[in-house]
Amino acid sequence: xxxxxxxxxxxxxxxxxxxxxxxxxxxxxxxxxxxxxxxxxxxxxxxxxxxxxxxxxxxxxxxxxxxxxxxxxxxxxxxxxxxxxxxxxxxxxxxxxxxxxxxxxxxxxxxxxxxxxxxxxxxxxxxxxxxxxxxxxxxxxxxxxxxxxxxxxxxxxxxxxxxxxxxxxxxxxxxxxxxxxxxxxxxxxxxxxxxxxxxxxxxxxxxxxxxxxxxxxxxxxxxxxxxxxxxxxxxxxxxxxxxxxxxxxxxxxxxxxxxxxxxxxxxxxxxxxxxxxxxxxxxxxxxxxxxxxxxxxxxxxxxxxxxxxxxxxxxxxxxxxxxxxxxxxxxxxxxxxxxxxxxxxxxxxxxxxxxx
Amino acid sequence: xxxxxxxxxxxxxxxxxxxxxxxxxxxxxxxxxxxxxxxxxxxxxxxxxxxxxxxxxxxxxxxxxxxxxxxxxxxxxxxxxxxxxxxxxxxxxxxxxxxxxxxxxxxxxxxxxxxxxxxxxxxxxxxxxxxxxxxxxxxxxxxxxxxxxxxxxxxxxxxxxxxxxxxxxxxxxxxxxxxxx
Numbered sequence: 275x276x277x278x279x280x281x282x283x284x285x286x287x288x289x290x291x292x293x294x295x296x297x298x299x300x301x302x303x304x305x306x307x308x309x310x311x312x313x314x315x316x317x318x319x320x321x322x323x324x325x326x327x328x329x330x331x332x333x334x335x336x337x338x339x340x341x342x343x344x345x346x347x348x349x350x351x352x353x354x355x356x357x358x359x360x361x362x363x364x365x366x367x368x369x370x371x372x373x374x375x376x377x378x379x380x381x382x383x384x385x386x387x388x389x390x391x392x393x394x395x396x397x398x399x400x401x402x403x404x405x406x407x408x409x410x411x412x413x414x415x416x417x418x419x420x421x422x423x424x425x426x427x428x429x430x431x432x433x434x435x436x437x438x439x440x441x442x443x444x445x446x447x448x449x450x451x452x453x454x455x456x457x458x459x460x461x462x463x464x465x466x467x468x469x470x471x472x473x474x475x476x477x478x479x480x481x482x483x484x485x486x487x488x489x490x491x492x493x494x495x496x497x498x499x500x501x502x503x504x505x506x507x508x509x510x511x512x513x514x515x516x517x518x519x520x521x522x523x524x525x526x527x528x529x530x531x532x533x534x535x536x537x538x539x540x541x542x543x544x545x546x547x548x549x550x551x552x553x554x555x556x557x558x559x560x561x562x563x564x565x566x567x568x569x570x571x572x573x574x575x576x577x578x579x580x581x582x583x584x585x586x587x588x589x590x591x592x593x594x595x596x597x598x599x600x601x602x603x604x605x606x607x608x609x610x611x612x613x614x615x616x617x618x619x620x621x622x623x624x625x626x627x628x629x630x
Numbered sequence: 631x632x633x634x635x636x637x638x639x640x641x642x643x644x645x646x647x648x649x650x651x652x653x654x655x656x657x658x659x660x661x662x663x664x665x666x667x668x669x670x671x672x673x674x675x676x677x678x679x680x681x682x683x684x685x686x687x688x689x690x691x692x693x694x695x696x697x698x699x700x701x702x703x704x705x706x707x708x709x710x711x712x713x714x715x716x717x718x719x720x721x722x723x724x725x726x727x728x729x730x731x732x733x734x735x736x737x738x739x740x741x742x743x744x745x746x747x748x749x750x751x752x753x754x755x756x757x758x759x760x761x762x763x764x765x766x767x768x769x770x771x772x773x774x775x776x777x778x779x780x781x782x783x784x785x786x787x788x789x790x791x792x793x794x795x796x797x798x799x800x801x802x803x804x805x806x807x808x809x810x811x
Contacts, residue, residue: 279654279665416692449692450650450665452657529692536690612690 275454282417283308283350283447286376286440287316289424290348294460295374296322297347299336301329301355305388305444306378309350330355334362334375341371342481344469346428348373353380356394356402363437364403369483370498372431374424375409376440378447381607389607390443390529395584398441399557406495408502410438410509411556415532417451423554425458430509432464434501441556443580445529445609505558512560513552516542520549522623523567525589526578527553530610534578537615544616546623547571556585561592568596574626576619578602578610598626631686633771634694636711638679639703639724644758647784648701649680651762655772655780656684664692677707684771699768701761703744705731720768722761740764740807747802756799763803774804 280288287309298313313324327333333349340347351359356377366373377398381391398411410430414420420442427438470479485491513531515538517523526534531552538550549572551563564575574597577586586601593599602618604610635652639645646667653665662685668678681694700715701722702708708723708731715721717736726745733739742764744757753759759781766774778797785793 277657279650279657279663445666445692448666450653450663452663532692533690536688609691609693609695611695 275456277452277454279450280417280453281308281448281450282414282420282442283378284312285417285421285453286350286424286442287312288455289421290374290428291316291320291322292455292460293425293428293458294346294463295348295428296320297340297345298322298324298349299327299333299340299347300324300349300351301327301333303352303355305380305447306350306352306355306376306442308447309376309378330358331362334359334366337373337375338362338366338369338371341366341373342369342470344466344471346432346463348375350376350378352378353382353386354384356397360397360403362403363409364401364405364407365483366437367401367403367407367409368405369481370435371437371481372428372435373437374427374431374440375437376442378442378444380444387607388444390445390580390609391607392443392528392530392580392584393582394441395556395579395581398439399559399588407436407498408557409436410434410505411441412438412511413441413527413531413554413556414446415528415535415552417446417449418453419554420446421453421455425456432466434505435468436501441528443529506561509555510558510560510562511554512563513550513554514563515539515550517549517551517563517567517570517572519547519571520567521547521571521573521627522576522619523549523551523564523572523574524576524578524615524619525551525553525564525585527556527585528580530578530580530604533610533612534615536612537610537619540612540616541619541623544620546620548619548623553585559588559592564589564592568593573597574622575599576602576622578604578615578618580604580609631770632689633684633699633769634697634716635682635684635699635701636679636694636697636714637682637701637703638677638707638711639701641678643678643703644756645678645701645703646680648758648762649682651777651780651784652682652684652772654784655776656682658779659772659776661685661771662687662689664689666693677704677710679707679711699765701765702728703757703761704728722765724757724761726757738768740768742803742806744803747806748799751798751802753795753799753802756796759796759799760803760806763800763805764807766800766804767807774800
């Protein structure tokens with residue numbers, strides 16, 4: 275397979291097309307613009323369409339319509355654009371429609387700037403809009419992984435009939451790295467028997483998102499909650515390094531996660547017993563490797579993230595008081611350096627060994 | 631081996647392309663590489679810069695915030711990035727446009743009059759490729775063969791007539807680099 279040097283935004287766009295995405299609805303915003311540009315150029319070549327809507331509010335509902343008709347479709351946005359889509363994403367959750375939404379996060383709140391940030395973590399992982407729901411959230415740490423996760427995002431969205439968010443930042447979107455696009459089988463996608471594509475003499479298909487009957491509404495919630503529980507049990511994904519004998523476990527995702535990976539390897543070479551859990555699904559959050567680490571040797575956890583401290587709450591929930599959880603945060607669009615993480619790892623590894 | 635590079639200059643000096651060729655050559659040599667442009671409002675006026683990393687091992691930090699190698703095509707870039715170069719690093723200075731800037735004594739300074747060299751060679755638009763040639767003897771992650779292959783792959787088919795000029799400019803830079811600065 276040919277290796278190409280492409281930007282993260284272009285890689286996810288091409289990977290989406292190779293996963294069978296035929297329709298893109300969006301509104302331009304940096305640092306996600308290469309996605310809509312790529313789709314405008316490339317989708318017509320494969321018989322697809324890019325539609326530039328008048329706003330993100332409009333594009334998310336175009337997406338709802340296309341998904342309801344059973345098409346593989348997506349959008350890409352950033353910052354305020356992602357916020358404007360939250361009402362529609364709540365509707366997508368209620369209508370149980372599979373779509374893929376890429377958020378190349380800006381540094382917020384408000385207009386913010388284009389520097390890399392993981393400040394959208396809560397919005398990604400807590401639903402983001404009104405009501406009681408979740409989205410799949412996939413968080414790549416490099417351009418190859420971003421390409422690899424797109425097919426998975428569409429598959430998970432289809433399988434569980436819910437939106438999947440691909441969580442990026444400005445660096446991941448703008449950076450070029452070598453990519454090999456892996457073959458995906460789009461010829462055998464399972465039929466969407468529920469999709470509203472016209473009766474054509476067949477059964478009536480309802481794609482309905484609001485339920486006024488209280489009994490049916492409760493039943494719907496219970497069914498969706500059971501699906502979320504099943505996903506939590508079976509769809510957690512993560513990368514781990516050297517957990518077996520780790521005194522200290524670093525938990526870090528995305529751009530911070532790739533720096534943490536280098537830092538953990540460096541610290542290991544210096545003889546420090548440290549391991550890494552890099553969540554790939556932010557929802558469902560990978561609680562399993564945290565539980566495993568606690569039954570092995572883990573005496574403390576260090577969360578490294580590019581925000582004021584958001585994922586640290588999920589780590590604390592998973593650890594549930596059984597070990598101290600420390601936060602290393604980089605804010606204002608700054609990224610951690612390997613040196614600074616190794617220094618913090620050394621300090622904390624010393625602390626947790628003494629107190630254990 | 632990990633070479634962290636910052637390439638900086640005016641818009642129009644071919645900084646982004648220089649970075650892409652370097653990263654592409656690294657990829658052709660089966661190295662890990664990253665290329666990141668300065669993006670957003672900072673692109674409008676002032677300096678254009680990009681970050682390139684070529685490495686034998688997986689790259690953690692994607693941006694060369696503390697580079698081993700700096701290419702400064704204009705004075706403002708040199709003044710901005712000279713302080714963050716790692717001790718023992720290399721600074722390539724476009725001496726056609728920069729003079730009189732005090733230089734650190736804990737780095738290697740390579741001065742290359744790329745505008746003059748490119749003009750003399752009849753390729754005045756290819757100052758970026760002259761600089762690339764001058765960098766070559768100092769780079770560990772890529773060699774001349776890979777660089778020339780990367781230049782070929784990065785000149786679009788519609789501009790094949792520019793390929794010879796670019797390759798000639800690389801050769802001019804390589805020759806210049808052998809002259810003691």
